[in-house]
Each structure stands twice: as C-alpha cells, then as structure tokens.
Amino acid sequence: MNAREALRPLELRVTVSYLIAFAVVLIVFSLVVHLTFATAIGRETSERLGAILDEGLTATEAKHGRFHIDSDATQLVAPATESISWYDARGVLIRRIGTLDATKVGILTRVQPAPALKLRVPPAPARIVAALDPSHANSLVRRVDYGLGIGLLLALLVAGVGGRILANRSISRVAATMRTLRDFTADAAHELRGPLTALASNAAASLRDDTELTPPHRRRLETIASTAASMTRTIEDLLLLARAETPLERELFAIELGELAATVVHARDALASERHIGLDFETFQARVYGNPTEIERVIGNLLDNAIRYTHEGGRVALESVAERGGIALRVRDTGIGIKPEDAERIFERFWREDRVRGRESGTGLGLAIARALARRHGGDVTVRSAPGKGSEFTLWLPLRPPSPVLDRGSVARAT
Numbered sequence: 274m275n276a277r278e279a280l281r282p283l284e285l286r287v288t289v290s291y292l293i294a295f296a297v298v299l300i301v302f303s304l305v306v307h308l309t310f311a312t313a314i315g316r317e318t319s320e321r322l323g324a325i326l327d328e329g330l331t332a333t334e335a336k337h338g339r340f341h342i343d344s345d346a347t348q349l350v351a352p353a354t355e356s357i358s359w360y361d362a363r364g365v366l367i368r369r370i371g372t373l374d375a376t377k378v379g380i381l382t383r384v385q386p387a388p389a390l391k392l393r394v395p396p397a398p399a400r401i402v403a404a405l406d407p408s409h410a411n412s413l414v415r416r417v418d419y420g421l422g423i424g425l426l427l428a429l430l431v432a433g434v435g436g437r438i439l440a441n442r443s444i445s446r447v448a449a450t451m452r453t454l455r456d457f458t459a460d461a462a463h464e465l466r467g468p469l470t471a472l473a474s475n476a477a478a479s480l481r482d483d484t485e486l487t488p489p490h491r492r493r494l495e496t497i498a499s500t501a502a503s504m505t506r507t508i509e510d511l512l513l514l515a516r517a518e519t520p521l522e523r524e525l526f527a528i529e530l531g532e533l534a535a536t537v538v539h540a541r542d543a544l545a546s547e548r549h550i551g552l553d554f555e556t557f558q559a560r561v562y563g564n565p566t567e568i569e570r571v572i573g574n575l576l577d578n579a580i581r582y583t584h585e586g587g588r589v590a591l592e593s594v595a596e597r598g599g600i601a602l603r604v605r606d607t608g609i610g611i612k613p614e615d616a617e618r619i620f621e622r623f624w625r626e627d628r629v630r631g632r633e634s635g636t637g638l639g640l641a642i643a644r645a646l647a648r649r650h651g652g653d654v655t656v657r658s659a660p661g662k663g664s665e666f667t668l669w670l671p672l673r674p675p676s677p678v679l680d681r682g683s684v685a686r687a688t
Contacts, residue, residue, distance in 0.1 A: 356404045358404070541573075541580060583606045591605075603667050622637065652670040
C-alpha cells in the first residue's frame with residue numbers, strides 16, 4: 274500500500290467533514306429563510322384578516338333601532354378567497370359577503386364581538402367573522418421551500434466536489450511528505466547497511482583471529498559485534514517497511530499457505546520449549562498468491578510476538594478459518610494482553626508499551642511490518658485483546674491476488 278492509498282481514508286474523512294460543515298451552514302441558512310418568509314406571510318395574512326374586520330365594522334351601522342350594512346360592503350372582500358359574516362346573539366347567520374365558508378376546515382378566521390351594536394330590536398349582530406383561505410399563502414411558502422431544497426441539493430453537490438478537490442490537494446502534500454520521508458528512510462538505511470556490515474565483520478574477524486585479546490578488549494569487541502548486528506536487523510526491517518509500499522505485481526507466487534504456516538510453526542518449537550510455552554497447530558490446506566518470504570515473515574512476527582508476551586506455562590495456538598472470501602490465520606495466546614486504547618498503537622513503528630520496555634528485546638517494528646506486508650497483499654492484520662486475558666491476532670489474506678497479474682497468467686508456484 275503506497276502513501277496515497279494509505280491516506281485515502283483520511284481524504285474521505287476530510288471531504289466528509291467539509292461537506293458536513295457546509296451542509297450545516299446551508300441548512301441553518303435555509304431554516305432562517307423559511308422561518309422569515311413564513312413569518313412574513315403569516316403577518317400579512319393576519320393583517321389582512323384584521324383589515325377585513327375593520328372594514329366590516331365600519332360598514333355596520335344601526336339606524337332607527339335596526340341593523341344595517343352599508344351597500345358598498347360587497348367590495349370589502351375577494352369573493353373566492355375571502356368572506357365576512359355577521360351573526361346575531363343566538364349564533365344565527367344574518368349576512369355573509371363572499372362565498373368562503375368560515376366553518377370549513379383549514380380556513381383562517383378572526384372574530385370581532387360587536388357589543389356596541391347589540392340592539393334591543395333584533396336582528397342586532399353579536400359578532401362579525403372574517404375568513405380567509407390560506408392556500409395561496411401556503412403555496413407561496415411551499416414554492417420557497419422547493420426552491421431552497423433544490424438550491425440546497427445543488428449547493429451540497431458543488432460543496433462535495435469542491436471539498437473533494439480541496440481534500441485531494443491537502444492530502445497530496447501529506448502524501449508527498451510521506452513519500453519523501455519513506456525515500457529518506459530507505460536511502461539512509463541502505464547507506465548505513467554497508468558500514469554496519471563492515472563493522473560487524475571486522476569485529477567478528479578480530480574476535481576470531483586475534484588470540485591475544487585481553488578479556489576487556491574481547492568484551493568490547495563482542496559488544497560492538499552484537500550492537501552492529503542489532504542495528505543491521507533494524508535497518509533490514511526499515512528497508513522491508515519501505516519496500517512494503519511498492520506494488521506486488523512482479524512478486525506473485527502461488528503459495529500453499531498450510532505448508533508455509535507449518536514450517537513457520539516448527540521453526541518456533543525450540544523457542545517455545547525454551548520458555549515452557551505450549552505451541553498448538555492444526556494442519557490445513559489453502560492456496561493464496563503473493564510473496565512467500567513476506568507471508569512467512571508476517572506469520573513469524575505474529576508467532577514471535579505471541580511467544581514473547583506469554584508467561585511461562587502459557588499456550589500459543591495458530592488456527593485457520595475461511596472468512597470473507599479469503600483465509601484467516603488466528604494466532605491466540607494466553608499472555609499479558611493489550612489495553613483497548615493501545616489496540617491500534619501497537620501497529621505503529623517503534624511503539625512499545627511502557628510495561629514491557631526493557632523487559633523484552635525488540636525494536637517495536639514487528640507488528641508494523643506484519644500489517645504493512647499483509648496490506649501489500651490485499652489483506653490485513655487485526656487484534657482482539659484485553660489486559661490479562663491474552664490476545665488474538667488475525668491475519669486475513671484474499672484467495673485471489675490484489676492485482677490483474679493472475680489474470681494475465683504470470684503467477685509462478687512458490688518453491
């Protein structure tokens with residue numbers, strides 16, 4: 274997996290963050306516009322109802338002890354969408370101007386009592402009712418909402434494209450920095466390998482050929498040789514990590530995974546016996562495609578890690594199971610376990626838990642290498658663990674290689 278591919282999840286998260294932030298702004302803006310417009314329409318409707326009532330009161334007169342409506346009152350309302358009605362004290366309709374029925378569901382009404390017009394001689398009105406059909410106002414609000422909705426969708430689409438472009442530019446710089454750092458690590462490791470090899474060789478030659486060395490001088494040379502060998506292993510690991518980000522297409526072989534796993538397990542028998550740890554393994558058959566040396570390194574690193582952190586008398590087991598169209602190798606141990614907050618940190622380069630620092634040798638690269646090589650083959654390494662309850666590391670590999678090379682017929686059989 275190269276740096277660009279490794280950063281794709283981050284690019285997706287940045288894009289989604291841009292989109293969510295922009296969506297929140299647009300939604301708040303749309304709600305403000307909707308509420309403002311709806312409030313304005315409601316206010317106009319209320320004012321119109323009040324105006325109808327005022328005009329109805331103005332047109333209502335009492336002459337000679339009788340109820341009278343001005344003849345010009347027929348022009349107070351729009352006949353299809355408005356009406357004004359007069360009712361007596363018993364609730365009987367005296368007169369209505371306009372065809373709109375105020376008792377109809379959904380019709381807006383406003384009632385104005387008319388105590389000044391309560392004449393002793395019926396039919397004096399007791400109340401005046403103004404009615405207005407809100408369908409036109411509601412239609413205006415709906416049209417505004419439709420416009421806001423369409424605009425919101427178009428704006429989110431543009432924001433998604435723009436956010437993806439911005440995220441791509443940002444992540445490209447990070448990817449370039451990671452590539453530069455990877456290249457520097459590989460170049461530095463490559464340049465250091467030669468001098469360290471020469472240093473270790475000269476120290477070994479001096480220990481072998483110089484028989485007159487005093488014990489202090491011999492101990493110093495042994496320390497130099499041991500340190501040089503340790504640094505060489507670290508450099509080899511760094512080179513392997515750098516190589517794990519290169520394409521796998523020219524390194525595909527058909528691998529009998531069961532045979533390879535058996536070889537790796539048997540190579541750890543002596544180490545497990547020395548630590549008085551039981552090592553369980555059941556043979557299986559499965560074929561995958563990739564670099565057999567790297568797959569062997571992944572399984573070996575997982576077993577070494579399990580043995581290293583399992584107490585004397587514990588057990589380590591390797592089993593296989595078909596899973597998600599591939600094969601999963603599970604390495605279980607009864608060791609010290611891992612805290613939940615450290616479940617992902619253990620795959621970081623050079624990271625080691627504080628409670629095991631200095632107690633176990635190692636550089637903290639083993640699990641980082643295992644995950645990097647597994648992902649190079651289209652798989653992954655995951656862990657489930659709890660402090661004091663052991664750990665379960667799972668290596669999942671696809672049955673088909675993560676490239677079109679197999680389809681081109683250029684896969685060899687591992688030997």
